[in-house]
Amino acid sequence: MSKTVMIVDDSGSFRTVVKLSLQKAGYAVLEAMDGKDAVSKLTGQKINLIVCDVNMPNMDGLSFVRHLKTTSAYKFTPVIMLTTESQDAKKAEGKAAGARAWITKPFQPSQLVEAVNKLCV
Template identity: 75%
Template sequence: MAKTILIIDDSGSFRTVVRMALQRVGYEVVEAVDGQDALKKLDGRKYNLIVCDVNMPNMDGLTFVKQAKTMGSYKFTPIVMLTTESQESKKAEGKAAGVRAWITKPFQPSQLVEAADKLCMA
């Protein structure tokens, strides 16, 4: 059965690039436009991985991570931040909230696929 990844980014074109990279290697992808939209999609479906941007309208990525980690079904779902943010303070905040990996944009799709393969195996 294909593994499912939730992608959260306010840029439609960016979500498309990520979706295509992941679908090409066999992942199923669900998209959300921001943290609030993503929380609605945490409806009991099994996600093997969540890929999230930091800077988004309505609810930013770090707030989303903190809320998602309080939900029993998603407490242990690995989360990768895929963002333009590279400050150590943001990374530390992400790590404290439960983020497993941090990829800085611009990125190579192969980096994301490699991270997804590693984290979805866990």
């Protein structure tokens, strides 16, 4: 059975690039447009890993990760932040929120797949 990765990003074209890379690597993919949309899709199903942007409308990525870590079903789900943000302060905030990895856009799909393979439980 393939593992499921949720992609949370407000750019549809960006979600498509990530989705195709992950599907090619054998993952099932769920998509959400922002943190609020992602929360509504966390319905108890097994999600092995989440790839999340930082800057999004409605609920940003760091708020989403903080929320995720308070839900019993998902508090141990690894999160990779995939974002244009590269400041150390943001990375520290992401780590404090519970993100396990930080990849800066533009990125190589192979780099993302490698990180997902390492962290996907």
